[in-house]
Amino acid sequence: TSFMRRAALKFSQELDKISFRDPSCKVLTNAFARYALSAEEIKKALRMQMDHPILWEDSMRKLLTDGIDLFIEVGPGKVLKGLFRRIDGRALVLGMENPEDLERIEDYGS
Known part of the structure; x- marks a missing residue:
């Protein structure tokens, strides 16, 4: 516009x-x-x-092709998680909405 x-x-x-x-x-x-x-x-x-x-979907497919399969969605909601399900259900999307989620994500990386 x-x-x-x-x-x-x-x-x-x-x-x-x-x-x-x-x-x-x-x-x-x-x-x-x-x-x-x-x-x-x-x-x-x-x-x-x-x-x-x-080219968000193309960008995400590029990351998946390059071996990136863990994504962190920052902020409320699960919009990106839903979009990823349609692109490739194998990708893991962790949500981070509050401080407790950060601890869970840190634990995942250990």
Whole structure:
């Protein structure tokens, strides 16, 4: 929409004021469903996702293909868990809504 285009332009101008460094770990972008290898790629992806459709499902499939099968949903609700069930029922999605959940997640990693 034109409203989002204006917001994206403003966001892009603000991004230009920020100095990014190349990533020291893998950063998967929702805008392109691929890993960003440079600071400029990250900025480009951030700009794109403001007023273009994101590739969330493709991004999650990429993570699954790369062997990532544990995901943590932060915040109330189970929306992402439901979406993952439709993508691949084998993925484990742990919810974190309160401090007790953090302990459960920490215990899972032990």
